[in-house]
Amino acid sequence: MSLVLENIFHERDPVAEQLPLLGSPIPIIALTLAYLAIVLVIGPAFMRNRKPYNLKKVILVYNFLQVIANCWLSYSFIVSFYAHRAEVPDFGCLSKYAHSPTLQKLNINGLYAFYLFKVIDYVETVFFVLRKSFKQVSFLHVYHHIMMSTFVYYLGSYYGGAGQYASVVILNCAVHGFMYTYYFVSALRPNMKMGLWWKKYITRLQLTHFVLVLLHHSYPLIFRPQCDFPKGLLWFAVCQSIIMLWLFGNFYVRTYLRKSNKVSVSDAKDKTVKTE
Template identity: 40%
Template sequence: MISSTILDILRTPPADPVKLPILSSPLLSVLVVLGYLVFVLKLGRDFMANRKPYNVRRAMLVYNLCQILMNAGLFGLGIYYMCIRRIYNLRCMTMLPLEHPEKAQEHLIVYAFFVNKLLDLADTVFFVLRKSYKQITVLHVYHHALMVLSPPLIFHFYGTGGQYCMMGFLNAFVHVVMYSYYFVAALYPQIKGKLWWKQYITKLQLLQFVILFLQAALVLCFNPGCAFPRFLQYLQLSVSASMMIMFGNFYYQTYIKAKSKSQ
């Protein structure tokens, strides 16, 4: 049954004829995620079983700095195209038609975002090499895998852009803050425990998904004629709700419950 579903996907003509490496093929993204899961949950741990944690501090510093710059660039592009050029109607952010003069730029921005989600997988690789397995939570793996799987499937069936650009815009801002924390913590490990703004990263992540949930809910309630696919609206609602629950539970366990226990 699974194989027939995959064949059906491959036989379905893509909504957007533009060819972009990996992004144009849902099958390739599935293989990437499967390889990621096998390494993180099995092969990587087996490899590290009889080894001491690697010192990847320098690699992490370079990686975090690259993430800061890349996400800042994506956030800046989001401001330019959504707030200054206003290529979308924020009340109904539909995919731009293929003949739209800004379609090529939309393709490139969405592809850059997808490449960034591929780079995000290196986070977990660093955790494995450092044997920091407690950080490899269900939330962490679910979030990373979902962000790599979703874009190619949406690109194949619906095309690029539209309302999901808001998700990319907010995600880029949150990641600038998050990777800035990681960079400072790796650069000055002696003050890591004193960086008071760590918990606000989780609050930002929660706020991000609250905004995305409200965006889809408001469009469905007050602008039902919006041409953005209804299935994607419901998908945004369900994923945002699952993320709010998981990040909310993480925040409670890490900052509220742990604090009450220490007191």
């Protein structure tokens, strides 16, 4: 397994190995298995004969901190790359920057912060279970959380930095900042939830995010074959973007387009009845 990963990621980074939760795969594997057991088996069984917990205050704090953390990380990447844009020879082929201490530090520390965010995201699903919102514990939700946390672990520990995935960090954190702002407002003012017209735009932003990631990682494969960022990582991003576009696209169609059509048909029937 180790040889396979080294062939894909090219190397195992000595700096990343010294960071907590990155030195060994055991913690992330244990956390992921515990997450699956809690949200799919233990949690539902525990809540079967219990009333949903009132977690409003906890969720408000969690959502607020998520907004701050995600916006800060996205902003940090944007500002750092803009300030040191002269040290980036090609934004279509991002890698490590041995000649730029600032970007090199951002490469590993920024990705490490992103990795911790993805692990902390597991808590969100536990909230769903404790509130008995089991329909929110969907395949899309669970798959997305596990894929992001485990892959970012291997990206950090083997490649040792964000590289081309800096676009993933920037876009993902920006979308999450917007998403958790919605969650915060809807938790703060539950009566406003149905009136928050911009909810569907979160999914549109997520779809746009995956399209941009797909384009950014396809670019070096097509136009920069000499790019030294591992080809396996580029192909992984391309394939994952396509998978997520399909999953989120289906969710958007089911949640917004089909419901909208049903409402239109229902309204038409009501008008017919009234005219009669």
